[in-house]
Amino acid sequence: MSQPSDGISDKDSLRNKIMGMGDASLKKSYYTQLQEHVLNLEKSRMETEESFKRAEANKNLFIALFHQASDGIIVVDLESGKFKFCNRAFAEMFDYNSDSPLLSFASALPGEDAENLENALRKMASGEIRFLNNVMIHKNDGDIIYADISGSAVEIENRKYVLAVFRDMTGARKLELEKAEFAAKINQSQKMEAIGTLAGGVAHDFNNIIGGIMGLAEISLDEVKDNTDLRDNLNQIITACRRARDITTQLLSITYKTEKKYEPVSFNGIIRDSVILLKATLPASVSIKVTDNAEEDTVLADHAGISQIIINLCTNSAHAMNYSGDIRIRTSNADIDEYLMQKNPELLLGKHFLLEVSDTGCGIPKDIVDRIFEPFFTTKEKGKGTGLGLSIIHGIVKNHGGVITVYSEEGIGTTFRIFFPLAADRVKSVVAEEYNPDSVKDALVLFVDDEELLVKVGEKILSNMGNKTVSFANPMEALAYFENNAESIDAVITDMAMPKMNGLKLAEKIHAVKKDVPVILCSGYSDELMKENTDMKDISRLIMKPFSAGELAKVLTEVLNAVKKQRAD
Amino acid sequence: MKEYSSIPLRKFVAPEFLFGSGAIPMLSRYIKNLGVKKILLVSDPGVMNAGWVSVVEKQIKDTHIPHVLFTDVSPNPRDCEVMTGAEIYQKESCDMIVAVGGGSPMDCAKGIGIVCINKSHISEFEGVDKIPLPGPPLVCIPTTSGTSADISQFSIILDSVRKVKMAIVSKILVPDAALIDPVTLSTMDAKLTAETGMDALVHAFEAYVSNASSPITDLNALRAVELIRKNLVGMIKCGGKGEEADNMMLGSLLAGLAFSNASLGIVHAMAHALGGFLDLRHGECNAILLEHAVNYNYESAHEKYNDLASAMGIETKGMTDSQIKNALTESIGKLRYDSGIRHGFSALGLKKDEIPFLADYALSDICIVTNPREALKSEIEELYVAAF
Numbered sequence: 001m002s003q004p005s006d007g008i009s010d011k012d013s014l015r016n017k018i019m020g021m022g023d024a025s026l027k028k029s030y031y032t033q034l035q036e037h038v039l040n041l042e043k044s045r046m047e048t049e050e051s052f053k054r055a056e057a058n059k060n061l062f063i064a065l066f067h068q069a070s071d072g073i074i075v076v077d078l079e080s081g082k083f084k085f086c087n088r089a090f091a092e093m094f095d096y097n098s099d100s101p102l103l104s105f106a107s108a109l110p111g112e113d114a115e116n117l118e119n120a121l122r123k124m125a126s127g128e129i130r131f132l133n134n135v136m137i138h139k140n141d142g143d144i145i146y147a148d149i150s151g152s153a154v155e156i157e158n159r160k161y162v163l164a165v166f167r168d169m170t171g172a173r174k175l176e177l178e179k180a181e182f183a184a185k186i187n188q189s190q191k192m193e194a195i196g197t198l199a200g201g202v203a204h205d206f207n208n209i210i211g212g213i214m215g216l217a218e219i220s221l222d223e224v225k226d227n228t229d230l231r232d233n234l235n236q237i238i239t240a241c242r243r244a245r246d247i248t249t250q251l252l253s254i255t256y257k258t259e260k261k262y263e264p265v266s267f268n269g270i271i272r273d274s275v276i277l278l279k280a281t282l283p284a285s286v287s288i289k290v291t292d293n294a295e296e297d298t299v300l301a302d303h304a305g306i307s308q309i310i311i312n313l314c315t316n317s318a319h320a321m322n323y324s325g326d327i328r329i330r331t332s333n334a335d336i337d338e339y340l341m342q343k344n345p346e347l348l349l350g351k352h353f354l355l356e357v358s359d360t361g362c363g364i365p366k367d368i369v370d371r372i373f374e375p376f377f378t379t380k381e382k383g384k385g386t387g388l389g390l391s392i393i394h395g396i397v398k399n400h401g402g403v404i405t406v407y408s409e410e411g412i413g414t415t416f417r418i419f420f421p422l423a424a425d426r427v428k429s430v431v432a433e434e435y436n437p438d439s440v441k442d443a444l445v446l447f448v449d450d451e452e453l454l455v456k457v458g459e460k461i462l463s464n465m466g467n468k469t470v471s472f473a474n475p476m477e478a479l480a481y482f483e484n485n486a487e488s489i490d491a492v493i494t495d496m497a498m499p500k501m502n503g504l505k506l507a508e509k510i511h512a513v514k515k516d517v518p519v520i521l522c523s524g525y526s527d528e529l530m531k532e533n534t535d536m537k538d539i540s541r542l543i544m545k546p547f548s549a550g551e552l553a554k555v556l557t558e559v560l561n562a563v564k565k566q567r568a569d
Numbered sequence: 570m571k572e573y574s575s576i577p578l579r580k581f582v583a584p585e586f587l588f589g590s591g592a593i594p595m596l597s598r599y600i601k602n603l604g605v606k607k608i609l610l611v612s613d614p615g616v617m618n619a620g621w622v623s624v625v626e627k628q629i630k631d632t633h634i635p636h637v638l639f640t641d642v643s644p645n646p647r648d649c650e651v652m653t654g655a656e657i658y659q660k661e662s663c664d665m666i667v668a669v670g671g672g673s674p675m676d677c678a679k680g681i682g683i684v685c686i687n688k689s690h691i692s693e694f695e696g697v698d699k700i701p702l703p704g705p706p707l708v709c710i711p712t713t714s715g716t717s718a719d720i721s722q723f724s725i726i727l728d729s730v731r732k733v734k735m736a737i738v739s740k741i742l743v744p745d746a747a748l749i750d751p752v753t754l755s756t757m758d759a760k761l762t763a764e765t766g767m768d769a770l771v772h773a774f775e776a777y778v779s780n781a782s783s784p785i786t787d788l789n790a791l792r793a794v795e796l797i798r799k800n801l802v803g804m805i806k807c808g809g810k811g812e813e814a815d816n817m818m819l820g821s822l823l824a825g826l827a828f829s830n831a832s833l834g835i836v837h838a839m840a841h842a843l844g845g846f847l848d849l850r851h852g853e854c855n856a857i858l859l860e861h862a863v864n865y866n867y868e869s870a871h872e873k874y875n876d877l878a879s880a881m882g883i884e885t886k887g888m889t890d891s892q893i894k895n896a897l898t899e900s901i902g903k904l905r906y907d908s909g910i911r912h913g914f915s916a917l918g919l920k921k922d923e924i925p926f927l928a929d930y931a932l933s934d935i936c937i938v939t940n941p942r943e944a945l946k947s948e949i950e951e952l953y954v955a956a957f
Contacts, residue, residue: 014938017697018832019781020580020722020740024698027582027740033686033702 715765717825
């Protein structure tokens with residue numbers, strides 16, 4: 001048996017332990033375990049306290065979140081219908097304050113809505129539905145709100161509830177409707193502009209063609225002095241050409257692009273004149289009543305255009321009423337503020353003259369009301385209308401910086417409202433220019449147009465008047481000729497749009513050679529001038545294509561007389 | 570002033586015990602005072618048949634505290650039985666153990682308790698002071714007058730693989746309370762009474778001559794020897810009833826208090842080897858071995874053995890040591906014979922060639938440590954042969 005280092009043998013040590021003298025010998029005692037247990041209890045008490053604090057903090061956080069949420073949140077006991085919780089947003093949605101606590105739907109809403117909502121929430125609790133979109137809810141004060149509602153069942157302390165979230169969509173819905181309306185208007189205005197540009201382009205080409213036909217017919221008329229039949233035919237061609245020219249002119253007016261004089265005019269005066277004319281042409285079964293509420297009626301306008309608007313609208317109305325009923329014309333002043341401007345993007349800020357034309361006619365069907373301002377859109381029988389009337393009105397109104405709107409109910413009638421910006425100055429009397437109708441003779445005219453046909457027409461007209469012509473299809477050649485023969489040339493007639501050099505440039509070059517030679521500019525398309533409107537100093541007169549022989553003679557005579565008078569002075 | 574006392578330092582540990590008539594009904598008071606929630610009641614089939622389990626269950630039921638009964642315990646309780654009991658204890662969420670019966674259920678209950686609390690296999694605790702934490706509250710109700718497991722620091726468990734008895738020794742094993750009522754002895758048969766009675770006598774003898782004995786243990790041991798010597802045969806004759814039984818119960822208790830603190834000796838070491846290897850009955854082995862061990866040990870503790878001879882009723886005055894030794898071994902042999910144990914180990918199935926093997930185990934048994942004489946293997950073998 002080995003001896004441990006302290007001199008006590010293993011056996012002795014074992015004996016000591018058996019006697020209970022070993023280091024670890026202890027009578028049975030639970031003290032250590034008890035201590036550990038107490039320590040654990042204390043630890044668990046502290047943990048409980050800690051977790052209680054955390055729970056309390058969480059509770060406060062969730063209460064804050066609950067009330068901070070912008071959506072309305074409620075917890076409803078479906079058995080009793082009573083609210084267990086309801087957050088601030090929900091309370092605000094239904095205008096309740098702490099003085100009158102919201103206890104149930106029945107206390108917050110009219111009976112039927114309360115019942116419907118409770119039923120909906122019941123379905124959400126059962127899982128039948130999860131979400132309802134744009135629910136219309138009547139409040140006790142009569143207001144209507146729209147809400148998106150979602151909900152599901154929750155269990156709190158062994159009792160079943162439904163938790164529902166109400167998102168107030170009233171504002172969003174309104175905004176959405178306004179947006180859609182706005183977008184539709186923008187769309188419409190863009191479409192109108194596109195159609196107008198197209199129509200304008202077509203009209204320009206037509207004018208050149210009609211100009212050629214009409215010019216040649218007029219020349220031929222002079223040459224067949226005795227042939228009555230032929231003369232009649234030619235006169236009919238000329239008449240048809242004039243009508244065609246009128247239509248293209250109207251088409252051009254759709255696109256704001258016609259060259260019109262805008263002067264301050266008294267709108268009410270034009271209405272009066274137009275009504276006299278209308279009363280003479282419409283049957284007695286159509287009555288026209290005018291109510292004038294406008295304090296200011298001066299509008300910077302084209303007299304003929306405004307007159308056309310009134311006549312067209314009233315004629316349409318008479319037709320819509322099957323020539324029996326009342327047409328009411330009302331005028332007033334309207335101040336366009338930012339709100340109105342937002343609703344109607346085409347309007348401008350400031351004071352406007354408002355013209356309203358109402359009838360008691362058949363009205364315009366909803367599905368076509370958006371298209372009535374399109375050119376060639378008509379509901380009349382084939383041959384009875386061009387479909388240009390309202391599009392021309394639209395163009396004229398646009399030209400005046402105005403806006404036209406239509407409100408129509410089928411079977412009740414239609415009202416057109418037109419806003420015109422008021423002019424700054426009151427109307428002044430306009431003095432008409434007088435001129436001497438006797439045509440000039442024996443003048444040498446330099447005629448420039450890149451269209452060979454029009455060059456021929458020009459030459460014919462001028463020679464028929466008793467004048468001489470030097471013609472060029474190329475402006476560079478014309479300028480070269482003028483540089484060599486400046487003294488012998490009395491006047492220059494030039495087209496606007498030409499390759500290599502336009503009419504304005506040519507006029508400038510000619511005046512660089514000789515200053516007092518009058519230059520008459522012809523144009524079929526006012527857009528060209530809109531682009532170049534910076535400088536018309538070298539142009540004596542502008543004549544719109546297609547022009548008649550008479551018109552050209554008149555203009556030429558006027559400019560040459562003016563030069564003569566200037567030289568005489 | 571003396572620099573030191575000549576009395577060697579000793580510790581004496583005993584549980585709270587109630588001795589006397591009406592001890593068992595006090596159980597309910599203990600249960601209530603401990604404030605427990607569920608009880609594991611450990612016993613064995615023999616005790617159950619004797620009716621003591623239902624007596625105890627009635628006491629438990631009076632407290633309205635639920636309990637689970639575990640009775641799968643053999644005469645030499647096995648490790649696997651301890652582990653099964655521990656499993657039931659934990660599964661049923663028990664927090665107290667009550668053991669009723671002889672040494673087997675009480676040793677098993679001690680094992681279950683420490684296994685449950687320390688979460689280790691029972692074999693981890695073999696040896697002295699190897700138990701880190703005490704088991705749950707344990708109240709023991711002895712029904713034999715011999716083992717004294719109800720007050721001892723011992724738990725002897727059979728290692729069923731190695732076939733050895735593991736001695737688990739620790740003051741922590743001493744139960745919380747023992748409720749000792751001699752009435753329980755009335756159901757023992759003569760054989761069991763003889764075996765347990767002789768076991769108690771060996772406890773007293775070995776504790777008295779133990780090299781760890783003390784004046785306190787000596788007092789108990791000598792009185793125990795007297796009581797057992799005077800009452801054992803009478804108790805067997807009157808069937809476990811009457812004054813003899815009361816005295817035997819007291820003798821067993823006093824022997825227990827002595828050996829629990831002074832430990833044992835070579836008889837127990839050799840008996841443990843036999844019990845482990847051949848599953849022989851503990852008391853019977855002890856009874857057969859005692860006189861041979863006294864003969865062997867006598868020279869090493871002759872004064873103490875002379876005291877024991879007096880306690881055995883021998884008038885030693887004027888006798889030589891050798892005469893006393895012979896008289897003592899003879900008186901032990903006579904008591905054994907009178908109590909009905911009249912055979913040697915050959916009758917119990919021991920084979921001579923197994924003896925060296927048993928001697929090895931006996932030498933490594935914890936009880937050998939406190940034997941007054943340090944034994945050699947050959948000497949132990951000779952003792953087995955002497956008792957053959």
